[in-house]
Amino acid sequence: MTASPIWHPFTQHGLGEPSPQVARAEGAALFIADGRRIVDAISSWWVTTHEHCHPRIMTAIAEQARNLDQIIFAGWTHEPAEAVARGLRELMPDELTRIFFSDSGSTSVEVALKMALGYWANTGRPRHKILVLEHAYHGDTVGAMSVGARGVFNAAYAPLLFDVETLPFPAGDGAATLERLTALCREDPAALIVEPLICGAGGMKIYDAAILAEMRRICTAHDVLFIADEVMTGWGRTGTLLACEQAGIVPDILCLSKGLTGGAMPLAVTMASEPIFAAHLSQDRARMFFHSSSYTANPLACAAAAANIAIWQDEPVIERVGRLAERQTRHLEKLAQNPRIANARRAGTITAVEIEDSHSGYLSDLGPKLLARFRQSDLLLRPLGNTVYVMPPYCVSDEDLASIYDGIEDAVANC
Incomplete structure (x- = not known):
């Protein structure tokens, strides 16, 4: 059999690792072409929230496919996008009044x-420096890489x-982080x-909600915009619809993707507060927001997202999450006793552990x-080096x- 010409993401093909062909998916399981059943322990890269091939979402996509597949979104609109926007305004914090569509978590961060930069430029107070957290990961496009941790992911x-300014990871009481943030905020x-x-790809490193709340307070006090990248943490992963809820905060700008469609289709939104939108609102065309992609607010993806939002509105999703x-x-x-x-x-x-190793x-x-070893055990688990994490769909059975x-x-025991 001829080798596949596909170049897979985050894959070193020189190692000769297999790429099993998935034929179908159902619930929390993937079914391989050879008949094996694989438990999806990481929600297929953190996207599948409720379950694979959720009937309501699949039906919505199929029905939309009979009516409208794609339309330019610059100066045009369609009902699936309007439904998503209405649903997000109902679910998300009231302060986030404006919704900009894109097609992935990384692009939602770029947006x-x-x-943020457009806001400062258009209000006549240009600022350029972005502050980031140590161990951050926000995607693989150029801007998203710039605000992520520097290292093996982006050294080339x-x-x-x-350039960015990096705050130490908010370990413990976060004092060093907050002190550094306060100092940098004085530099506008x-x-x-x-x-x-x-922090997800940086090693599933967890910090306290009280520190998150204090970071937001400091930014507000110094008139620094606060961007929450909830691409991974949103849609229930941390126990609430948004992780920010646990800190009692609302960001100026919110990034959502992955679970936005229940994991069924690529789609993202960047939600902004009214002042951000107002800074771009003008009779001057030069002050418009210059960003788009060909598939902005694709109707099929929006149909999936609208169905997902309806599930959140109609069903006890948070109870399942709990x-x-x-x-x-x-x-x-039990695992921690090892x-x-x-x-x-x-x-x-989300759970995570480190496995003892000479090289972390x-x-x-x-x-x-x-x-x-996980492949041999019919598990889709993808460790981050010696860090193993579990993030399954919410429907996962006790047995799985x-x-x-x-x-x-x-x-x-065997590695």
């Missing part, structure tokens, strides 16, 4: 950064990246961007060994959840 592309930066409560968090806790407590396991932690439905971090030699943690125990 947020451009909105350093000439493309703009444009914005601070954070992943609320948990039950999953409780079940995760029981398994995590002497090779360190720093067992949970944020809502994303390029830990343990990572590929764990990945191979047990198989995930049994698989981790097996990997710890």
